[in-house]
Amino acid sequence: MARLNTGQLSIETRRVSRRPLSHAALLFLASASMAFVSGCDLLLEPENVPASPRPTPSSTPTQTPEPIETTTPTPDVDEDVEPDVDVEQPVPTDETIPKVPDDEPATPPTEEPTPEPTPEPTQTPTPTPTSPEPEPTETPSPEPSETPTPAPIPTNNVSPAFSYHPPGDLEPNSGLGAKDPTIYVPDMLFPIKQARAYPQSQVYRYGGGIGGGDQCDPRNFTASWRDNFCENRSSRTTSPYCPSAGVHVGQDIRVGTPEGCRAERSLLPSERKRYVVVAAEDGYISNIGSYTVNVRAGGRIYRYMHMNMKALEVSLGQQVKAGDPLGYVSNDFGGTPTTLHLHFEIKHNTSEYGWTWAPPYTSLVKAYERREQAPGEMVVEE
Numbered sequence: 278m279a280r281l282n283t284g285q286l287s288i289e290t291r292r293v294s295r296r297p298l299s300h301a302a303l304l305f306l307a308s309a310s311m312a313f314v315s316g317c318d319l320l321l322e323p324e325n326v327p328a329s330p331r332p333t334p335s336s337t338p339t340q341t342p343e344p345i346e347t348t349t350p351t352p353d354v355d356e357d358v359e360p361d362v363d364v365e366q367p368v369p370t371d372e373t374i375p376k377v378p379d380d381e382p383a384t385p386p387t388e389e390p391t392p393e394p395t396p397e398p399t400q401t402p403t404p405t406p407t408s409p410e411p412e413p414t415e416t417p418s419p420e421p422s423e424t425p426t427p428a429p430i431p432t433n434n435v436s437p438a439f440s441y442h443p444p445g446d447l448e449p450n451s452g453l454g455a456k457d458p459t460i461y462v463p464d465m466l467f468p469i470k471q472a473r474a475y476p477q478s479q480v481y482r483y484g485g486g487i488g489g490g491d492q493c494d495p496r497n498f499t500a501s502w503r504d505n506f507c508e509n510r511s512s513r514t515t516s517p518y519c520p521s522a523g524v525h526v527g528q529d530i531r532v533g534t535p536e537g538c539r540a541e542r543s544l545l546p547s548e549r550k551r552y553v554v555v556a557a558e559d560g561y562i563s564n565i566g567s568y569t570v571n572v573r574a575g576g577r578i579y580r581y582m583h584m585n586m587k588a589l590e591v592s593l594g595q596q597v598k599a600g601d602p603l604g605y606v607s608n609d610f611g612g613t614p615t616t617l618h619l620h621f622e623i624k625h626n627t628s629e630y631g632w633t634w635a636p637p638y639t640s641l642v643k644a645y646e647r648r649e650q651a652p653g654e655m656v657v658e659e
């Protein structure tokens with residue numbers, strides 16, 4: 278294994294010279310491994326699960342009850358089960374929150390139910406101006422440039438902040454990744470405020486349902502980053518970016534240190550406040566589920582999963598700025614245990630695919646480089 282110091286994902290990705298298995302062989306491995314994926318993110322460490330009773334939705338005054346909560350979780354449950362309430366499911370959605378009209382998803386309004394409108398808790402109606410409107414014949418001001426210019430990343434005399442496998446290079450035998458160098462959100466903030474972060478599979482590494490072992494294993498906290506978008510799951514979720522079906526459509530991010538992991542594990546889930554999760558972009562809280570928080574930011578929806586849902590720093594409808602704290606890393610999963618990590622998704626609305634999940638890995642690499650003010654180094658396997 279060699280390491281290549283670079284900040285250019287789009288160039289170096291194509292140099293990966295590790296000889297792949299044949300496509301047919303990979304498909305066989307993928308399908309074979311999928312037979313064992315029924316545990317998904319389930320953590321096979323019963324002793325790690327606090328003895329507190331599983332939260333019952335009926336006891337908490339959530340504003341957006343979710344059908345999944347009323348069913349008994351099965352071993353097949355994984356992160357993708359929580360309804361995609363923002364745009365697709367016939368449950369209260371973003372549209373329950375009045376918002377600017379150009380922020381609508383492509384979903385036809387006829388597919389939406391007619392839920393009770395949720396009053397916007399933070400926005401006050403703008404008073405109607407009494408003065409006459411200016412003449413509409415004036416020349417409109419020029420459109421602002423749509424291409425943000427992120428702060429440059431210093432490259433001189435800075436040791437690598439982290440190392441990362443190329444996009445789409447998943448954990449061995451965990452599926453076929455999206456070898457897509459596109460950085461879909463080049464200017465977003467990294468969703469963890471300060472702590473070290475290790476994007477990696479929560480199923481196929483130490484402590485995962487397939488990897489076995491201990492989630493606080495120090496090797497989880499020294500590993501080079503791994504994309505796990507498109508990772509094999511037992512769900513039927515598909516993505517136009519993924520070569521196969523039944524996939525994971527976010528990035529799992531382990532956070533902190535082995536010591537922090539053990540300390541957090543010893544706490545009740547509701548007490549975990551060690552690792553702060555922040556908004557990646559300006560927006561508003563468009564949904565809060567039993568283990569998800571959505572931030573709607575213009576044409577994107579960021580979905581955060583498994584935070585400490587009893588200690589969120591935001592409420593439904595609240596406006597947030599990039600960097601504002603949303604909550605804390607935990608393992609909330611609607612009563613089903615998973616590892617301590619943040620599951621992070623970006624959904625965007627494209628002309629090709631409509632609303633779909635964007636591979637978030639490359640955007641996370643860039644965001645972490647900016648946060649750390651140092652470049653990462655890409656791992657190139659021989």
Ligand SMILES: [Zn+2]
Nearest residue numbers: 356527529620
């Ligand atoms: Zn995940």
